[in-house]
Amino acid sequence: MDKLRQHIERIVALTDEEFAFIARHFSSRKYKKHQYIIQEGDEVKYHYFILKGLTKLVYTDDTAKEHIVSFAMEDWWESDFLAFYTQTKATMALICLEDTEVLCLNLEDYKKLCDGLQKMERFILEKANFGFLGAQRRIISLLTSNAKERYEQLIKLYPNLVQRVPKAQLAAYLGVSRETLSRLNQ
Amino acid sequence: MDKLRQHIERIVALTDEEFAFIARHFSSRKYKKHQYIIQEGDEVKYHYFILKGLTKLVYTDDTAKEHIVSFAMEDWWESDFLAFYTQTKATMALICLEDTEVLCLNLEDYKKLCDGLQKMERFILEKANFGFLGAQRRIISLLTSNAKERYEQLIKLYPNLVQRVPKAQLAAYLGVSRETLSRLNQ
């Protein structure tokens, strides 16, 4: 839980009472490598804060090809956010690439936290804004750059992520085949 | 201004006093077709609410090729949000595709509105979340679909937008050449 507090306090300062109030809304869970946190078609009950580990958010197209919408690791928030936020069925799967520990926040508590503590709403807004900006950067990368450039941008932006993730998975994130990714360093 | 009130009240109800407080933070401006609202390298003073008209947010790559990061029309918010939010120089241009009227909100007032009226922060958070989800949908489209599929998805999602925007501009949004887009209907 201390990790969560530090994470929030990077954006808004908290009193002990405030953090106690926040902490009350989270539950914790552990998953093993290869386990599914969310499966396509599930109800998505939680937004997850990752304490430890590494996950991929996967969209599977109609030819059964897997596309990685995002990776998430320590201190990141992750979910099938559309399904979570609009209370619809998951269209993506959330899968562990390593053993993973998360804190879970359900939608009701997400709203209660926003209502009950303006600092928390501020924090969540800040996260939402930067989440949007990250997605926009990715769109620009996809629009403007070829496979090699996108790979280099990824290495620059998340050098430690690239260490931890198999190349085939990076390829599925970058939107290229693993063969193409493998040929880039020549 | 009435348009703004209706727009906000689709998400949170407001009293007259509350809306008066909100309205006080906005100024209004008009631009002609082809005019730049933001130029690359500018300071970005405002986040814009579009009352009327149509704009494109353009990223120009190092080969001088233009990529359209987003379109915005009536009731949409637009800016080079990274530059606005982090008070850095614009890396994108915001250009009118039609005569356009906007309401302008500077960063200081954006923060004051969040601080001064929790309803407004709620509203902005809701917008931020859906902005993120829209960007994520676009990423999935770029990762999973070919030119024709992406074009069809765009038509389905924003049929009226497609009417108003020249095909060459749609191509720059979809990430294909205008020639390719022109050949799709065969």
Added chain:
DNA sequence: TGATAATCATGAGGTAGGTCAACGCCGTAT
């Protein structure tokens, strides 16, 4: 009204990246 610029379509040829298939190198479980 005539000139100029957008807009759209189409042909020809080139290329980045996809697909399919084979192979080598681990790590780990039997």
Added chain:
DNA sequence: ATACGGCGTTGACCTACCTCATGATTATCA
């Protein structure tokens, strides 16, 4: 020790899309 699955590489071939060039049609505006 051996077998097997995950992971990465490489070759051969194919295709979706790009680029360059031309021309037709339609707005726009002096």
